[in-house]
Amino acid sequence: MKIFIIIICKATLFIGKLFKRGSSLPGAIALKLDKNIISKLDLPKKIIIVTGSNGKTSTTELISSIYKDQGFKVGTNSEGSNQTEGVTTTLIKCSNIFGKIKKDVLVLESDERYLRRTTKYIKPSTIIVTNIYRDQMTRNGHPEIIFDIIKDGINDDADLILNADDPLSSLLGYKRKNVTYVGINENELSTKKCENIYNDGEYCPNCKEKMIYDYYHFDQVGKYKCTSCDFKREETSYFISALDITSGTIEINNKYKINISFGSLYSVYNTLEAFALASLEKLDIEKVLSTLNNYHMKNGRVQQFNIGNTPVTLLTSKHENIICYNEHLKYITRKKENCRVLILVDAISRKYFTSEMSWIWDIDFELLKSDNIKKIIIAGKYANDLDIRLSFVDNIKEKIIKTIDLDDMIDEVKKDNEKVYLLTCFSDRMKVLNRR
Amino acid sequence: MKIKILYLYKDLMNLYGEYANITILKKYLNISNVDVQIDYKSINEEKNFNEYDLIYAGSSTERSLIRALEDLRKDKEALKDYIENDGFVLFTGNSYEILGSSIDQLEGLNILPFTVKTIDRRITTDVIFKTDLIEEEIVGFINNSSIITNNDYYLFKSVFSLEETIKTEGVHYKNLYATHLTGPFLMRNPYFLKYFINQLCIKKYSDFKLIDKDYELLNESYEIVLEELTLRNEK
Numbered sequence: 200m201k202i203f204i205i206i207i208c209k210a211t212l213f214i215g216k217l218f219k220r221g222s223s224l225p226g227a228i229a230l231k232l233d234k235n236i237i238s239k240l241d242l243p244k245k246i247i248i249v250t251g252s253n254g255k256t257s258t259t260e261l262i263s264s265i266y267k268d269q270g271f272k273v274g275t276n277s278e279g280s281n282q283t284e285g286v287t288t289t290l291i292k293c294s295n296i297f298g299k300i301k302k303d304v305l306v307l308e309s310d311e312r313y314l315r316r317t318t319k320y321i322k323p324s325t326i327i328v329t330n331i332y333r334d335q336m337t338r339n340g341h342p343e344i345i346f347d348i349i350k351d352g353i354n355d356d357a358d359l360i361l362n363a364d365d366p367l368s369s370l371l372g373y374k375r376k377n378v379t380y381v382g383i384n385e386n387e388l389s390t391k392k393c394e395n396i397y398n399d400g401e402y403c404p405n406c407k408e409k410m411i412y413d414y415y416h417f418d419q420v421g422k423y424k425c426t427s428c429d430f431k432r433e434e435t436s437y438f439i440s441a442l443d444i445t446s447g448t449i450e451i452n453n454k455y456k457i458n459i460s461f462g463s464l465y466s467v468y469n470t471l472e473a474f475a476l477a478s479l480e481k482l483d484i485e486k487v488l489s490t491l492n493n494y495h496m497k498n499g500r501v502q503q504f505n506i507g508n509t510p511v512t513l514l515t516s517k518h519e520n521i522i523c524y525n526e527h528l529k530y531i532t533r534k535k536e537n538c539r540v541l542i543l544v545d546a547i548s549r550k551y552f553t554s555e556m557s558w559i560w561d562i563d564f565e566l567l568k569s570d571n572i573k574k575i576i577i578a579g580k581y582a583n584d585l586d587i588r589l590s591f592v593d594n595i596k597e598k599i600i601k602t603i604d605l606d607d608m609i610d611e612v613k614k615d616n617e618k619v620y621l622l623t624c625f626s627d628r629m630k631v632l633n634r635r
Numbered sequence: 636m637k638i639k640i641l642y643l644y645k646d647l648m649n650l651y652g653e654y655a656n657i658t659i660l661k662k663y664l665n666i667s668n669v670d671v672q673i674d675y676k677s678i679n680e681e682k683n684f685n686e687y688d689l690i691y692a693g694s695s696t697e698r699s700l701i702r703a704l705e706d707l708r709k710d711k712e713a714l715k716d717y718i719e720n721d722g723f724v725l726f727t728g729n730s731y732e733i734l735g736s737s738i739d740q741l742e743g744l745n746i747l748p749f750t751v752k753t754i755d756r757r758i759t760t761d762v763i764f765k766t767d768l769i770e771e772e773i774v775g776f777i778n779n780s781s782i783i784t785n786n787d788y789y790l791f792k793s794v795f796s797l798e799e800t801i802k803t804e805g806v807h808y809k810n811l812y813a814t815h816l817t818g819p820f821l822m823r824n825p826y827f828l829k830y831f832i833n834q835l836c837i838k839k840y841s842d843f844k845l846i847d848k849d850y851e852l853l854n855e856s857y858e859i860v861l862e863e864l865t866l867r868n869e870k
Contacts, residue, residue: 402699
């Protein structure tokens with residue numbers, strides 16, 4: 200029966216590839232035929248699962264690349280196949296028809312809402328939780344719900360790698376033995392006060408009494424301590440000792456220097472987590488550094504192209520992913536050159552329909568006040584909501600141009616050769632790319 | 636003319652950008668020549684309800700809500716008196732759940748008779764509601780894990796939603812307005828915003844006249860969303 204299911208799954212995957220279809224269906228079929236199919240496969244001992252709100256795909260790719268460069272055979276899933284069905288497809292793809300997986304290590308990305316379903320059948324040796332942030336709340340509810348779901352999905356004997364700077368990610372390791380913490384030391388970007396629209400670190404996630412901070416990196420991420428219980432930011436085994444965000448260089452543990460592929464703090468955490476894993480697994484550090492230094496983000500979050508004669512840098516973020524959006528705004532303000540910013544909201548999500556626009560009030564659009572931003576073009580069906588939102592940011596009214604129609608948006612961009620930074624989501628970006 | 640707003644637990648109950656309800660309210664009160672003072676009070680801070688014309692609180696996580704409930708227990712009688720004496724209250728998102736008789740096993744403030752049960756799944760849906768208070772429909776989004784029962788004083792009736800359990804929604808009792816609609820609900824519903832401003836100001840200043848200026852953008856936005864959701868409903 201097992202062999203039969205594996206053959207069906209592999210056949211479906213093959214046919215699917217011919218039609219360029221997704222990778223969850225083969226796994227879904229396999230699970231329908233036998234919901235315990237995964238536990239009947241002969242899995243390698245080393246199974247690493249990466250989950251969290253942001254950075255799963257990048258961190259998974261970094262770790263896979265590290266292992267591959269060291270000569271290991273790696274089984275991994277690509278973006279979009281991180282729910283239990285997608286993971287099942289990946290495992291069966293990697294196995295022979297007898298169900299033996301001929302890989303040395305599995306590096307799997309798991310959607311945070313599906314971790315507990317996946318770990319019912321696979322017992323990972325290591326789980327990395329990148330962070331737990333406000334992300335797609337129209338689907339996820341809020342971060343404490345995601346915390347509860349992830350917590351449910353962590354098996355007792357898994358080693359955890361957690362982000363010490365993020366209270367909710369950190370809380371998963373509270374009073375637990377097999378945990379490694381990573382974090383960023385205080386640096387020139389850190390602030391004494393929370394400079395954000397909301398502060399999810401105001402109250403301790405463990406006991407809901409006040410928390411205080413020595414410094415913040417951004418939002419609620421930083422060095423915190425509860426004023427009542429003993430919950431606090433733990434000591435880190437792997438830390439960023441030096442950081443130059445403009446040139447994109449970091450130093451880990453006072454020793455290892457790395458050039459990261461994109462100058463934003465979320466990239467720093469991804470690299471740090473991958474390094475920590477590699478070091479804990481006692482891999483060849485010289486080779487690890489070489490992989491990390493030569494890595495270029497594959498998932499196309501950041502792209503460069505032209506609209507007419509205008510150079511455009513596309514910074515993609517799911518619309519409802521607050522921290523990523525804020526990080527992109529900060530990235531723009533750090534640039535010295537004058538530029539225009541194009542914000543396109545035509546659809547809110549590519550995965551589900553909604554008209555819910557509350558997330559724009561959580562985003563720190565105050566950053567648009569930056570001197571180097573000369574014009575702000577707001578475009579798409581929901582440009583009016585953006586217009587209302589931006590009307591509460593002082594001193595930028597004269598910079599704003601609104602184009603609800605997308606062709607008008609392109610015309611507006613073409614009026615000038617001045618560099619444009621385009622902020623939009625994964626589905627809306629095609630509407631620009633297709634109109635070049 | 637002046638309106639004093641007491642914004643409760645802004646640092647604890649801060650989901651879904653609901654602070655924008657007060658931002659928008661302040662802007663449009665100012666447009667109608669009303670000055671606005673906003674005081675923020677939170678955990679362990681003294682709350683003198685009677686000094687204010689409006690009390691506001693917004694959405695939070697379930698654990699934060701319980702913390703707020705425990706903090707408010709000592710002020711229960713004062714809050715009840717304020718509401719019974721026609722004081723204005725606007726509670727958005729899950730904040731109003733503390734006013735009922737219970738949230739699961741936990742006792743509520745018992746100011747209103749409804750009960751709250753938390754369920755395992757998350758209810759998330761766009762909605763169209765209607766109300767007796769204004770002609771225009773209400774648009775918005777619900778994001779919670781709560782089922783409300785024994786609610787005698789609902790505010791809205793459901794016209795469209797993907798969640799079958801929602802037939803009536805929210806609370807309207809004297810000058811208490813409460814709804815699970817999340818986000819800047821007043822901004823998304825300019826006709827309700829006008830109604831609310833009129834109710835709030837006329838109570839204090841009987842010859843108050845709303846100045847109908849600068850609502851165009853809110854109205855346009857509202858029409859777009861209403862159209863999108865109506866199309867969805869028809870599918």
